[in-house]
Amino acid sequence: MSGLVRWGFLGAGFIASKAMAPALREVAGASLQVVGARDLARAEALEPVRATTSYAEVCEADDVDAVYISLPNDAHLEWVVRALEAGKHVLCEKPLAMNAAEVAQIQAAADRTGLLAVEAAWNRWHPRTRRAEELALEMSGPRSMAAWFTFPGVPTDNYRLEARRGGGALLDVGTYAVAAAHWALDADVFDVDVASANVGSTGVDLTTTAVLSCGAGRAEVRSSFEQPESQGLRVESGDRVIDLGSQAFTSWRAPSELLVVEGGVGGVGGVGGIGGIERVETFEACDAYQLMLEAMSARVRGDDAWLLPLSTSWQVAATLDAIAAFATSN
Template sequence: MINWGFLGAGSIATSSLAPAVHATAHASLHSVAARDAQRAAALGPKKTYAAYQELLGDPEVDVVYIALHNSAHRVWVEAALAAGKNVVCEKPIALSTAEIDSMTAAADAAGKLLVEAAWNRWHPRTRAMEALIDQGAVGEVGHVAAYFDGIAPAPGNYRLDPAQGGGALYDVGYYAVSATLAAFGWQQPAVRDVRQERWSAHSADRLTSFVLDFPGGGSADVFSGLTGDWRETLRIDGSTGSIRLVDPAFTAGSLSSVLEVSGDAAADFSRTYQAVDPYQLMVAEVTRALQDREAYLVPLSQSRAIAQVIDAVRAYA
């Protein structure tokens, strides 16, 4: 049995990760550390702690899930690794390339697993899209249009606060950048034409859009927003065809989802994926990896590539 411990008992831990651990074979929600004891207990762990460091000192915890706001990721990822724990951290795992390099070095030094909880990467549709591109199903990718406009945060939400790693780019832009880099084989692009709006002069970004130019001449138009006009679309155009993820392009899970391939008339097809819990798929794969079984994990090199693009967009803005 692989024992999971959570730092934080917020909305994602409550609605997604705790149910995923409870539903996964060979996984147990051993403990939760949170400031609110009732919220921690509501997740159904065997133990609760009032202090994060106390959980890290629990010898029975095999893997720690970091469910804190973005600006707290680095310090607690590195604290968990130093305590000898494997770590799964909510996306974005880091607020800069320098942060992820520091975390990676800490994981290497500890000899422990570190995985970014980019949950949609475990969705069967996302994995199929990446496989189709790798197999050359649409030829050489020339253009990507990635658009994610999500819900506007409520007053007081950390997404409004730049000091806590808030904003559209870190929150929903992450998904659009990830899909775009996957389409171009994780090459590093140049950034141009950045446009950014904020809720107020000192808030995080309300929306950020930009163009990415890739080696070989391909490009991408990327939009990330938290304006409340919820829309998620992704289109990948190649030399012999196109792939489209029908809205919701990035956060499918509780609903069925569709992938369309078009081009050569004989090869056109559409696939429908039934509702699935990508969080449970992620927890199951991490659990398998910790049992020394074959598992699919998102590599830190790809997490770093996403951080590099976000760094470049922020520097341009």
């Protein structure tokens, strides 16, 4: 197709209203045609051409080319597949599904329909993340990495505290850390060496930590709903360190920096010691939600643009499954 890419949204919650709808308004050649939400007033607040309380109406609309889904995690599989089968390309919030088996079902539906299904892991479109991935791939020898995303407190009425709806810290913020482990170590598959979880009264993990290993090295990941607010991502090898700093995953509309240390002695973890040369790469303020929507809209039109592959989403989901299984059994 060519021309205007017409979007429909399923859900009008925080991310849809505060990030995605404003970002879409800045995308040339795209429009927000219809928003579906249980609360019609919330749908109308996103200023679409029209609003509805019916998710099915959005998926079946003749004037919609692509659907963005920001529903609770347990609703992702159903509505991704329904949108694909209705002839719509799909961009769905992370985690794409509750587990790797559900991601495989989404892959099958995308293959069957010949349409795009993409996980909206927005930080992967940020220029700093793209640069960090490039630098990590250049590293030689064994690598180690640490990634964490923690914050205290989730409202008691939020689905993130409901196990049956895909709640828990691992599936919410742990996806950032585990995805980073995959690209930092260029790993398709990880072994879970150690994993533990603190499960709250509602049955979801409030904190999960894990140590992962692959042929390229070792990764430590941590996610939490009960620890002080903190984010970090650091990758080390014998010849380089890269560190994304305190807003490792959520830099938004603000300048950002990437610390790189070259050389030094001491092997993995020793970079930055004797002889290490530091530099700071800077990145202008940008909206990675907008960059993601621009790329997705371009692909819907048939133009070239990078999108996160479904195979990567499956790999991350499989590692999340393995961490959860290990933590539950120990």
